[in-house]
Amino acid sequence: MTIKRRQFLTATAGGLAAGAIAAPAVAQSAPEVKWRLTSSFPRVLDTIFGTAQQLSKYVAEATDNKFQIQTFPAGEIVPGLQALDSVQNGSIECAQTPIYFYHGKDPTLSFGTGVPFGMNARLQHSWWHFGGGAEILAPVLAKFNVVGFPMGNSGTQMGGFFRKELNGLEDLNGLKFRIGGLGGQVLSKLGVVPQQIAPGDVYPALEKGTIDAAEFVGPYDDEKLGFHKIAKYYYYPGWWEGGAMMHLVVNTEQWNKLPPNYKRIVQDACEAANNWMLAKYDAVNAPALRRLIAGGAVLKAFPVPVLEAAYKAAHDIYNDIAAGNPTFKQALDSYMGFRNETMPWWQVGELSFDTFLARMRGRAG
Structure with a gap:
């Protein structure tokens, strides 16, 4: 609208x-x-x-x-x-x-x-x-x-640009990754060394090798920041939010x-x-993604074992924090309760419709 x-x-x-x-x-x-x-x-x-x-x-x-x-x-x-x-x-x-x-x-x-x-x-x-x-x-x-x-x-969002391909959990060990917040804490449990770096400082850090990978937002902004020029593997989805x-x-x-x-x-x-x-x-994200791929970015999905391990680690961290922080627990219960309550309708309505259209894309009417 x-x-x-x-x-x-x-x-x-x-x-x-x-x-x-x-x-x-x-x-x-x-x-x-x-x-x-x-x-x-x-x-x-x-x-x-x-x-x-x-x-x-x-x-x-x-x-x-x-x-x-x-x-x-x-x-x-x-x-x-x-x-x-x-x-x-x-x-x-x-x-x-x-x-x-x-x-x-x-x-x-x-x-x-x-x-x-x-x-x-x-x-x-x-x-x-x-x-x-x-x-x-x-x-x-x-x-x-x-x-x-x-x-x-x-x-x-996207999952970021990586210098090396991720084939499994072992490839996360020691990886210096620009990511902050709870996402960084989750990845830390999987062996990643998270780095919280202001947006304007990410490219120099990636270029100098101070970090091995960086996430930011999505194709449009990532293209502007030029991450694909120095780290070609482009992972999805950005599960940390x-x-x-x-x-x-x-x-x-x-x-x-x-x-x-x-x-x-x-x-x-x-x-x-x-x-x-x-x-x-x-x-703007769709045309930017096409340009990135045409420019050499290699689009990759996170391996399922990585996603599953990250999911478990995330909820372990939530429970640990909630045990000592009543306000966090209140927010966690409300947030996850709302997610679990609304997701079935989303799956029936939005997801099924979008999945069908994605499958039919390009076919004659």
């Missing part, structure tokens, strides 16, 4: 007849606000960083430019992995970031982005709004002086200063930006 840029004005900023509102009330509800947003991603990633720019446009247009959010890519004013910290301490008003980057602060944050063998983009979004996700994560984010709203999703949910995190004091209609506009703009990002990736 095409996003209408000015839909928020009628939906959230005064759809009632202007004559029914006294002029002083209108003036009070539309103050001049200027925020800065730092992203965890470089400008070259025009879909992820572009989502932050879309958010800025939506908010400005819905407020007749009275509420402006200036966007900055990673490293321009704040390093990519310090986005949450900068918002927490009030040095910047808001950030675009996947909150699982900060799982070291509290592993519960991982559920706000996506966890190994969790849910795809649609189900992740559904859990956030209708399965208790927002209510569970709000107090966790509050510990860091921020409020958070979903603002984009990558969809299912069925779809990475991005967040807009806002400093709590700055959020509380906004009038109610501005808060509503920001939330609606986040939802629109979320739709924009997912739709954009759906449009």
